[in-house]
Amino acid sequence: MSRTDWEVVIGLEVHTQLSTQSKIFSGASIAFGAEPNVQACAVDIALPGVLPVLNKGAVERAIRFGLSVGASIAPKSVFARKNYFYPDLPKGYQISQFELPVVVGGALNLLVPDGKGGAYEKRVNLTRAHLEEDAGKSLHEDFHGMTGIDLNRAGTPLLEIVSEPDMRSSAEAVAYAKQLHSLVRWIDICDGNMQEGSFRCDANVSVRPRGQEQFGTRREIKNLNSFRFLQQAIDYEIQWQIDLIEDGGKVQQATVLFDPDSGETRAMRSKEDAHDYRYFPDPDLLPLVISADWIERVKGELPELPAALSARFQNDFGLSIYDATALTASREVSQFYLDTVAAAGHASAKTCANWVMGEVAARLNKAELDITASPVSALQLAGLVQRIADNTISNAIAKKVFDALWNKEGDSADAIIDAQGLKQVTDSGAIEAIIDEVLAANQKSVEEFRAGKEKAFNALVGQCMKASKGKANPAQVNEILKKKLG
Amino acid sequence: MIDSSLKEIAAALRAKTVSAVELATESLARIEAGNATINAFITVDRDGALAAARAADARLAAGNAGPLTGIPMAHKDVFCTEGVLTTCGSKMLSNFVSPYDAHVVTLLKAAGAVMVGKTNMDEFAMGSSNENSHFGPVRNPWNTDCVPGGSSGGSAAAVAARMVPIATGTDTGGSIRQPAALCGITGIKPTYGTVSRYGMIAYASSLDQGGAFARTAEDCALMLSAMTGHDPRDSTSLERDAEDYTRDLAQPLAGLRIGLPTEFFAEGMSDDVRAAVEAALAEYRKLGAVTVDVSLPNARLAIPAYYVIAPAEASSNLSRFDGVRYGHRAAEYGDLNDMYCKSRAQGFGAEVKRRILMGTYVLSHGYYDAYYIKAQKLRRLIAQDFAAAFEQCDVIAGPTSPTVAFGIGEKSNDPVQMYLSDIYTIAVNLAGLPGLAHPAGFGAGGLPVGLQLIGNYFGEARLLGVAHQFQQSTDWHARKPAV
Numbered sequence: 005m006s007r008t009d010w011e012v013v014i015g016l017e018v019h020t021q022l023s024t025q026s027k028i029f030s031g032a033s034i035a036f037g038a039e040p041n042v043q044a045c046a047v048d049i050a051l052p053g054v055l056p057v058l059n060k061g062a063v064e065r066a067i068r069f070g071l072s073v074g075a076s077i078a079p080k081s082v083f084a085r086k087n088y089f090y091p092d093l094p095k096g097y098q099i100s101q102f103e104l105p106v107v108v109g110g111a112l113n114l115l116v117p118d119g120k121g122g123a124y125e126k127r128v129n130l131t132r133a134h135l136e137e138d139a140g141k142s143l144h145e146d147f148h149g150m151t152g153i154d155l156n157r158a159g160t161p162l163l164e165i166v167s168e169p170d171m172r173s174s175a176e177a178v179a180y181a182k183q184l185h186s187l188v189r190w191i192d193i194c195d196g197n198m199q200e201g202s203f204r205c206d207a208n209v210s211v212r213p214r215g216q217e218q219f220g221t222r223r224e225i226k227n228l229n230s231f232r233f234l235q236q237a238i239d240y241e242i243q244w245q246i247d248l249i250e251d252g253g254k255v256q257q258a259t260v261l262f263d264p265d266s267g268e269t270r271a272m273r274s275k276e277d278a279h280d281y282r283y284f285p286d287p288d289l290l291p292l293v294i295s296a297d298w299i300e301r302v303k304g305e306l307p308e309l310p311a312a313l314s315a316r317f318q319n320d321f322g323l324s325i326y327d328a329t330a331l332t333a334s335r336e337v338s339q340f341y342l343d344t345v346a347a348a349g350h351a352s353a354k355t356c357a358n359w360v361m362g363e364v365a366a367r368l369n370k371a372e373l374d375i376t377a378s379p380v381s382a383l384q385l386a387g388l389v390q391r392i393a394d395n396t397i398s399n400a401i402a403k404k405v406f407d408a409l410w411n412k413e414g415d416s417a418d419a420i421i422d423a424q425g426l427k428q429v430t431d432s433g434a435i436e437a438i439i440d441e442v443l444a445a446n447q448k449s450v451e452e453f454r455a456g457k458e459k460a461f462n463a464l465v466g467q468c469m470k471a472s473k474g475k476a477n478p479a480q481v482n483e484i485l486k487k488k489l490g
Numbered sequence: 491m492i493d494s495s496l497k498e499i500a501a502a503l504r505a506k507t508v509s510a511v512e513l514a515t516e517s518l519a520r521i522e523a524g525n526a527t528i529n530a531f532i533t534v535d536r537d538g539a540l541a542a543a544r545a546a547d548a549r550l551a552a553g554n555a556g557p558l559t560g561i562p563m564a565h566k567d568v569f570c571t572e573g574v575l576t577t578c579g580s581k582m583l584s585n586f587v588s589p590y591d592a593h594v595v596t597l598l599k600a601a602g603a604v605m606v607g608k609t610n611m612d613e614f615a616m617g618s619s620n621e622n623s624h625f626g627p628v629r630n631p632w633n634t635d636c637v638p639g640g641s642s643g644g645s646a647a648a649v650a651a652r653m654v655p656i657a658t659g660t661d662t663g664g665s666i667r668q669p670a671a672l673c674g675i676t677g678i679k680p681t682y683g684t685v686s687r688y689g690m691i692a693y694a695s696s697l698d699q700g701g702a703f704a705r706t707a708e709d710c711a712l713m714l715s716a717m718t719g720h721d722p723r724d725s726t727s728l729e730r731d732a733e734d735y736t737r738d739l740a741q742p743l744a745g746l747r748i749g750l751p752t753e754f755f756a757e758g759m760s761d762d763v764r765a766a767v768e769a770a771l772a773e774y775r776k777l778g779a780v781t782v783d784v785s786l787p788n789a790r791l792a793i794p795a796y797y798v799i800a801p802a803e804a805s806s807n808l809s810r811f812d813g814v815r816y817g818h819r820a821a822e823y824g825d826l827n828d829m830y831c832k833s834r835a836q837g838f839g840a841e842v843k844r845r846i847l848m849g850t851y852v853l854s855h856g857y858y859d860a861y862y863i864k865a866q867k868l869r870r871l872i873a874q875d876f877a878a879a880f881e882q883c884d885v886i887a888g889p890t891s892p893t894v895a896f897g898i899g900e901k902s903n904d905p906v907q908m909y910l911s912d913i914y915t916i917a918v919n920l921a922g923l924p925g926l927a928h929p930a931g932f933g934a935g936g937l938p939v940g941l942q943l944i945g946n947y948f949g950e951a952r953l954l955g956v957a958h959q960f961q962q963s964t965d966w967h968a969r970k971p972a973v
Contacts, residue, residue, distance in 0.1 A: 282805075
């Protein structure tokens with residue numbers, strides 16, 4: 005069978021670290037980067053006699069997430085103990101949710117790049133999202149022949165978001181992960197910092213012959229902390245599974261790790277040595293009861309969601325779904341865009357979109373700056389867009405003005421246009437004079453054009469623009485030149 | 491002086507006929523004299539006790555003392571005490587000094603009570619005879635060849651032997667009531683959620699409840715009043731204010747309906763216990779109470795349900811004792827798994843291991859529904875039985891233990907016989923109800939018999955009042971062992 009005869013099935017489990025001040029069951033701080041074990045209190049160390057107390061802030065964030073993906077919030081959910089021994093798991097069990105999670109169902113609508121410059125829409129359903137505590141860290145380096153334990157991370161609140169096996173390619177998996185990443189930051193429940201482990205993906209991957217209804221046996225790739233690794237790991241895993249089956253082998257259910265250096269996945273443990281976690285309801289915690297009032301209050305505090313804003317951009321501003329999606333990638337980008345449109349005028353919404361996604365995004369990207377630190381403000385950009393709209397400057401000149409704004413050569417587009425004399429020439433007399441000069445100096449091109457060489461016309465237009473230092477209105481140049489040569 | 495009631499001691503302290511330092515010294519002397527025989531204490535904190543006593547005397551002098559200020563007392567070694575060894579009766583924690591105080595310890599400190607030491611107990615509160623302690627068995631002050639009951643055997647024996655007037659205990663399946671009965675003193679386990687479990691080393695979280703030992707119901711009421719109130723650090727702590735449990739002490743018994751579960755009076759109870767219990771009930775009737783028969787049809791399932799739920803929770807609660815951060819770690823081991831196995835094999839005693847194994851088994855994949863879920867259903871049925879019974883009566887009475895104190899070593903090789911010693915007490919924990927045991931006479935070998943009183947939820951004050959009225963017209967509680 006060829007590669008296209010196989011269908012890929014992917015489901016993701018994403019651990020998002022919730023942006024609370026303190027841990028999920030204790031008052032210790034969760035700030036990143038502290039000296040080992042200074043942010044581990046008696047509860048986190050699991051001293052004899054200590055008890056967990058649920059952080060309501062973590063629950064509130066779970067509710068916020070559930071509401072923003074159209075899920076149902078369980079009126080009653082239960083914390084369970086997942087029992088296993090490991091040195092960085094101080095209690096010998098992790099408090100998680102098992103049979104009754106706090107968030108059930110929901111879906112994300114994605115725009116997946118099709119690899120040919122376009123994109124298609126895709127809906128990924130969510131199974132559930134549940135609250136749990138993170139474990140500590142085992143530090144195998146730095147301690148000769150021993151393992152160091154850092155419990156600062158122990159008890160950090162996590163929301164584990166589990167998707168249905170709805171994705172059919174690594175591109176869809178990455179689009180889903182990116183969308184989720186953007187959403188959790190949008191609703192301010194997670195800082196999304198992937199280097200620090202605030203957003204970690206596990207990918208369940210299987211393949212099946214196209215047309216077969218039954219899923220193939222899956223392997224779970226653990227702990228992918230970048231979109232690039234997610235894509236690479238899944239692609240490698242797909243090919244590995246297909247090769248194995250085509251060589252007559254059978255995929256065994258297993259947990260695998262991705263090695264970014266080799267680009268390969270390798271099995272960590274098979275189903276046979278899977279733990280029996282002996283889940284049971286944690287008797288130290290009461291069932292988590294969430295009242296309708298609480299849900300209503302959280303609903304009232306939610307910002308306008310990216311999907312709604314994207315729809316508004318499409319309806320009100322006539323943007324394409326692609327542009328609207330790009331402009332709602334983060335609250336900061338959408339706010340910058342909204343501020344630009346508000347100052348530039350509704351009629352220029354499309355031009356504003358092109359600038360925000362084009363020049364602004366490219367320059368910020370190159371300078372590795374966040375949009376909130378953009379040297380060109382939304383107001384300045386709006387001033388620039390207005391001058392394009394009223395024909396004061398051409399697009400080509402506008403790029404020059406933008407550069408000048410970026411380099412702080414002036415406070416506003418108008419100031420720069422004035423100071424640098426960039427105002428577009430629209431006086432037809434002046435343009436005619438320039439054209440006459442160009443025609444006189446380029447007799448050869450004129451003859452070629454008259455001999456039927458269309459390209460010569462463009463060369464002449466270029467000469468005219470050059471002679472005007474780019475300031476001549478290109479449409480007028482075209483028109484008058486055509487008349488003169490006609 | 492230690493043999494006096496809390497009221498009398500408090501009055502003497504205020505009258506300055508005795509000081510807190512003198513009381514603490516008396517208590518320490520009695521411990522020193524008796525502990526070699528009774529083995530009630532694992533740790534005696536002489537310096538801490540005398541310092542606390544001096545502070546109590548200062549408080550008394552300043553006139554801001556409470557009813558427990560200056561009273562010597564002991565904590566069961568299951569309660570964490572800052573700076574003082576907290577072993578839970580186990581080799582696993584034989585070197586553990588807690589950096590914090592349990593909530594109960596904080597409250598009693600704040601009340602000015604003077605802790606003289608930590609009492610012996612069955613390892614991790616698992617046992618009914620106090621023979622499962624790493625620090626050796628506790629002996630019953632009435633007959634040192636006999637057990638004091640368990641798991642709070644050290645606290646019960648210490649109060650019975652007049653080493654301290656009051657002591658804390660915990661009760662998961664009878665661990666306050668049964669030793670109180672076997673040692674001839676009064677002990678109360680309040681409604682689940684009344685006493686904070688913060689800092690009380692967990693055995694079975696959904697059943698564990700702290701409580702009080704004293705010689706009388708009145709003293710228990712005074713002590714319990716200082717131990718309760720909502721603690722935000724324990725999610726199962728009830729959101730109720732601290733109560734005055736002495737408020738019903740004077741209430742007469744006329745018209746009190748005492749329910750007698752027919753199941754408790756069927757076979758199983760030894761004749762001497764039955765005789766004492768019947769005599770106590772006759773006394774109650776004399777005081778104006780009426781007895782009515784009630785039924786607890788599912789009570790017979792309490793022991794099997796308990797021995798699924800308690801070990802299940804224990805198997806998980808005790809996972810933190812892994813030798814990684816504190817407690818016993820094997821001196822020599824190979825890899826990580828070997829360190830766990832050796833540290834835990836060496837650190838835990840046989841009964842603890844047995845319950846960890848049972849608990850691990852019942853929670854295992856494929857067995858969970860058949861055992862744990864079924865046991866939870868039984869638990870609900872048992873609670874419903876009590877609810878139905880309390881439609882017909884105000885309190886329930888019966889035996890605390892089927893026999894008087896048994897000989898040391900008599901049941902230690904037969905865990906099931908040992909488990910059956912808690913047959914009358916366990917259902918109360920499964921339902922979360924308050925229970926009390928008070929002296930009700932003597933049985934075979936001149937050993938004490940205790941009557942158990944069970945109240946409806948939050949019925950502690952009434953239970954204590956009922957027992958107090960009984961103690962006003964009897965003197966069983968005033969009898970003391972020769973030791």
